[in-house]
Amino acid sequence: MTGRLYGVGLGPGDPELVTIKATRLIASADVVAYHQGVGKQSHARRIAAGFIPAGAIEEVLQYPVTTGTTDHPGGYAGAMAEFYEECAERLGAHLEAGRTVVVLAEGDPMFYGSYMYMHDRLSDRFGTEVVPGVPAFAAATAAVAEPLVRQTDVLTILPGTLPEPELARRLADTDGAIIMKLGRTFPAVRSALEQAGRLDGALYVERASMPEERWLPVADVDPTTVPYFSLIVVPSLGGRVPREERAGSIETTPTELLVVGLGPGPDHWLTPEVEQALAGVEHVVGYGPYVERVPQRTGLQRHASGNTMEVDRARLALDLARKGERVAVVSGGDAGVFGMASAVFETAEDPMYDEVEIRVLPGLSAVQAVAARAGAPIGGDFAVMSLSDRLKPWSLVEKRLRAVAAADLVLAIYNPASRSRTTQVADAQQVLLKHRSPDIVVVVGRDVGRAEESLTVTTLGGLDPASLDMKCLIIVGSSNTRVTSSGRVWTPRSTDV
Structure with missing residues (x-):
């Protein structure tokens, strides 16, 4: 045995x-x-x-x-x-x-x-x-008697051996944090905390629960004295009342809220105007993958959230701007094309935000990027639609598809499919085929501008709905859209051509 x-x-x-x-x-x-x-x-x-x-x-x-x-x-x-x-x-x-x-x-x-x-x-x-x-971090938080996270706060436990830029990014994206594995990594960890705007309030704890236990602010630590048996506690800011608010109310002047488009993906598609704006804000608010595209720097706090939390993001950004903080709300592509700009204006209808000015900075849209890769398919009149029925009924989507098809407009389609929406593309294809020839040119762009980019030129009848997902943008041509001998797609500006 x-x-x-x-x-x-x-x-x-x-x-x-x-x-x-x-x-x-x-x-x-x-x-x-x-x-x-x-x-x-x-x-x-x-x-x-x-x-x-x-x-x-x-x-x-x-x-x-x-x-x-x-x-x-x-x-x-x-x-x-x-x-x-x-x-x-x-x-x-x-x-x-x-x-x-x-x-x-x-x-x-x-x-x-x-x-x-x-x-x-x-x-x-x-x-x-x-x-x-x-665990050691439980003893450390007990030693400093500092609440770590509250209610719905997110706690992230990080090894100090992470590359400094990645550590800074993760610190900026979380509420509370514990940083383990210090020793020789301490100087880089301290720098990451400063870049993430989390150095103030971060506490260094050495040999927690042992007779030699000691703790002090990270900013006061001599890097040459840091042993392996040490860690850093970064308490959440969520439940803490700022010192100035405890002392009494201070008048603040609302600042302008920026809503910016980051473009479809590559850094070189970010406009100089947006790049300059992001360099001057204290907070970036947005959907997680878009927030990750903003480089971390000293003094920048990043507020990432899920894909269906547009109104919550807008309210957070407006609240920060109302308190005098410099804030940018970020969207992929152009913020005004199925992006955060509309959600911000909708939320700002609340009279409490009347003093917050909102400025939208344009970005390169996905339809422009895909069209440029294909040639000039939107050279004539065109329409843009989203197949998502999360904010509108599918019956309305079908009605608009029929109208676009009857008008013989080029159609750019965003959000064709997702894990929970698998039938809309096939349904839309059938609606369009009732008004358009199966030979109508169709362009499918996936991850345009990124390393995984692909571009497919097919027809309305040959389009395979099962091959499409949220990374795709579809351009359905008009009866005038053409394909050159080299495979370039273009639509004449005039119907007489």
Whole structure:
């Protein structure tokens, strides 16, 4: 009969924070295993020292390298993978012999811990149980007595080893954050906090729950003194009353709210006017993928939200502008073409926003980009429609399709399909075919301007609705739209041509 494997969390360092279950399992273990750095004593062993029975076999799993520098042919990753395989073989031998094996883990076993690599290699062969432990960030927030997140706030836990620009982006996009794995990464982490506008209020905590525990503002930390056993707490701003508001109300003057179009994708399609506007604002509000396209910089706060939250985004932006903050609402393409401009004006009808001026800055629209790639299909009169029936009934969409078809206008179609809308393109195709020839030219542009760009020229009868999704824009030609011998599509400006 084989033994049983336990991954036991010990908490952040104080032996009194080890759970009753963890102490019971350690005290009854045949084998107690723990990881240890080169030339160092195991921190996990120190925490559990008072619980390990005298007769237990101790397996010291000493890392071959801790700095990332190694002569191993597979580099650091190869050296560590080989090490974990050797550790699993050693522990597996004990389990095969029927012994109970407890692997000690600082904090929680499944949270940035080495136990996970034993679990990956052994749990499918032996009975396994994981005992949770108090994570270090919980001890850190308790030490500073600072609420981390409230109500619907989002908490993000980040490794300080992330590239600095990515760390800054993620810090700007979240409410509260914990940053782990400091040590040598601290200078870059501090810089990322400053770029994200989160340095003020960020708290550095060292050796939480241990006798040597200390904490102070990140801005006051000497980078040369930062050990591995440290982290940063970035409390959410959501529930905190600004210091000036606690002292008394301060008059603020509403500022102009900018609504800008970022273009369909490539940075070089961003207009100089919009680029200059984004460089001068303190807040960017928008749908997540569009907000991500705005480079992070010092002092910029980014407010990303989901695809169907247009009114919430508009209200947030208007509230910020009403308080005197410089804000830009961003849309892909042109903000006035199925973008955020309309949602902002709709929300601003509330009299409370009467003092907020709204200025819309144009952007290159997707229909322009696709048309340019194809040639000149919108060289004559054309119409633009969205097939989304989220804000209007499908019966109205059909009515407008029939009118456009009867008028023989070139038609640009946005939002042709999504995961929840799979039939509208085929339905629209059938409506158009009642008024148009199957030979009418159709252009399908997907991800135009991006690396995955594709452009397909087909016909109304040959269009495959199943091949279309939200990344596509469709241009249905008029009876005058033509295709050159080289495959370029164009529509004459005059019906007499």
